[in-house]
Amino acid sequence: MGKLMQPASDRRTRRGRTDRRRAAAMVEMALILPVLILLVFAVMEYGWMFIRASQVSGAARHGVRVAIRPAATQTEVQDAVTLIMQQAGFNAGSFQVEIGGLNSTTGGQVTVEVTLPYDQVSLTNFPLLPVPDVLRASATMAKEGP
Numbered sequence: 001m002g003k004l005m006q007p008a009s010d011r012r013t014r015r016g017r018t019d020r021r022r023a024a025a026m027v028e029m030a031l032i033l034p035v036l037i038l039l040v041f042a043v044m045e046y047g048w049m050f051i052r053a054s055q056v057s058g059a060a061r062h063g064v065r066v067a068i069r070p071a072a073t074q075t076e077v078q079d080a081v082t083l084i085m086q087q088a089g090f091n092a093g094s095f096q097v098e099i100g101g102l103n104s105t106t107g108g109q110v111t112v113e114v115t116l117p118y119d120q121v122s123l124t125n126f127p128l129l130p131v132p133d134v135l136r137a138s139a140t141m142a143k144e145g146p
Contacts, residue, residue, distance in 0.1 A: 041126045048123040049131060055088040056095070056114050057137035063112035064139040067102055070146045074099060081114060094120050106145030113138035 063081040066072055081097045100111040116135045119125075 038126075038128065041124050042129055045122070045124050045126060045129050045131065048121075049118070049135075052088075052116075052118075052121045053135050053137065055085075055090075056116055056135045057139075059084040059088070059095075060112050060114045060137040060139040063097065063099070063114070064110055064141050067099060067110045067112055068141045068144050070106075070144055072102065074102060077102065077112060081112065085114070090116065090121070101143070104143050106143055108143045109140050110143050111138055111140045 059081050062084045063077050066080040067077045077099050078097055082092055085095055086092065095114055095116040098111075098113045098115070100113075101109050104110060114137050118132050118135055121135070122131065
């Protein structure tokens with residue numbers, strides 16, 4: 001029996017099945033879409049967080065490389081860290097730098113720690129994502145001799 005010869009009741013039942021399938025697809029999409037959006041925001045935020053953490057770590061490493069030189073001063077180390085952080089796009093007052101062991105003898109350990117509140121660099125500020133309060137990186141090297 002061809003399509004033109006089908007009774008009207010058959011065409012209505014097929015149409016009803018198609019409408020039910022579309023409705024079921026819309027309900028499924030309404031249930032899945034919020035989870036999918038949360039997942040997309042989470043991937044974006046965590047990727048951004050890892051980039052920023054890497055930049056903070058690079059600033060701490062650069063600061064300790066400056067600090068291990070024999071005649072290094074607190075100002076030189078602070079300026080070196082500030083330069084790297086500003087090149088990464090951070091404001092000068094948004095982070096803190098702690099320097100330990102700067103005046104130690106040759107072979108002593110020198111540590112530079114950089115701390116940055118995460119709420120100042122958050123990409124999405126999405127409230128449901130667990131993110132750290134601060135990004136903190138430290139680097140330690142042995143003091144060089146004259």
